[in-house]
């Protein structure tokens with residue numbers, strides 16, 4: 001059976017990998033002209049059941065080897081002494097299987113694992129979908145026309161499949177009141193393997209070193225009283241908006257912003273959730289951020305994308321000839337995990353960016369104190385962590401008896 005997946009980042013390759021192992025024929029269409037391989041983009045986390053899925057794919061050693069290796073963070077504020085945080089002790093305390101990795105690196109490793117059994121189509125996008133009950137007729141922006149047994153949107157927060165099959169994004173996007181920008185630049189701050197973050201009320205400016213490239217990744221987080229209106233595809237408009245927001249910030253922001261015009265991997269978006277409450281309709285389904293983005297950088301979206309893609313493939317394999325019922329079983333299985341994940345973002349947003357002078361005063365000391373605690377105490381704190389609890393709320397199913405194609409060596 002032929003399954004079309006839109007999006008080749010995290011959820012897409014994981015889904016393709018497992019579908020192939022269960023004997024399906026996956027095709028992945030990706031809008032970018034080539035695979036998102038490499039060292040651009042932002043750092044993401046993989047842990048808990050997400051790490052376990054990567055282990056079952058035989059990818060874990062490569063993921064661990066590619067981790068970011070940011071070992072220290074300096075927190076700065078106007079008029080205060082810097083506070084130093086030892087992140088190497090923090091990671092040891094979180095768990096033995098928590099990795100921070102650049103998304104491009106993760107995509108490379110996951111998609112390399114799919115080479116044997118997946119057709120990739122780059123530089124194209126689904127234009128129309130018609131589900132007639134027995135299959136889905138798909139037209140592409142390139143003009144191609146094909147028919148598939150099932151179509152899955154793994155195409156992120158601004159999913160095209162979701163728009164075509166479930167409705168406009170505005171009706172199912174919940175802004176959490178913040179914005180996030182990230183881009184690469186030369187290491188003018190001399191960060192090496194370190195990170196520096198400057199905090200003020202409603203604003204964070206940060207930079208961290210990317211050891212593989214010797215560059216710095218600059219990050220800007222801010223809150224506004226009203227939603228900003230911009231075209232999410234128009235990078236020049238977003239760059240101008242960011243420059244205006246931080247024009248008068250001070251600290252090292254002007255130095256970072258000097259490199260904004262040349263940034264090729266610039267990312268800017270609102271910190272928003274997707275609130276849709278169903279992720280399947282007939283022979284069309286959604287997975288990862290496309291279906292239930294818990295909000296970038298605040299809800300464990302990467303591990304959620306990995307785990308839900310694994311469960312989706314398993315439930316389709318279990319249902320075999322009745323794919324719509326496989327989609328419904330997938331939705332039932334992941335619902336609690338998704339609901340709990342989406343409950344986290346609004347709470348995290350209240351503390352992530354200091355919202356008051358008191359929060360600004362306390363936050364750096366809380367951040368510095370945790371890595372100094374004994375590892376066992378840190379593990380206890382992390383075991384209470386909402387993201388970990390959400391992902392572990394559904395035991396990771398074992399679908400190994402459904403495997404038809406052995407793992408590539």
Ligand SMILES: Cc1cc2nc3c(=O)[nH]c(=O)nc-3n(C[C@H](O)[C@H](O)[C@H](O)COP(=O)(O)OP(=O)(O)OC[C@H]3O[C@@H](n4cnc5c(N)ncnc54)[C@H](O)[C@@H]3O)c2cc1C
Nearest residue numbers: 007009010011031045155156160288289296297300301302
């Ligand atoms: C700045 C930033 C920081 C983040 N930090 C963290 C973090 O610290 N920890 C964490 O766990 N998560 C973090 N996230 C979230 C994480 O990146 C996502 O949750 C995760 O990447 C979701 O994977 P996905 O495959 O579902 O979607 P995405 O990674 O968004 O991938 C969607 C893919 O679909 C493609 N696509 C889009 N439209 C189309 C189309 N029409 N046709 C074909 N292809 C299309 C895109 O090009 C992309 O390759 C962060 C996100 C951002 C933006």
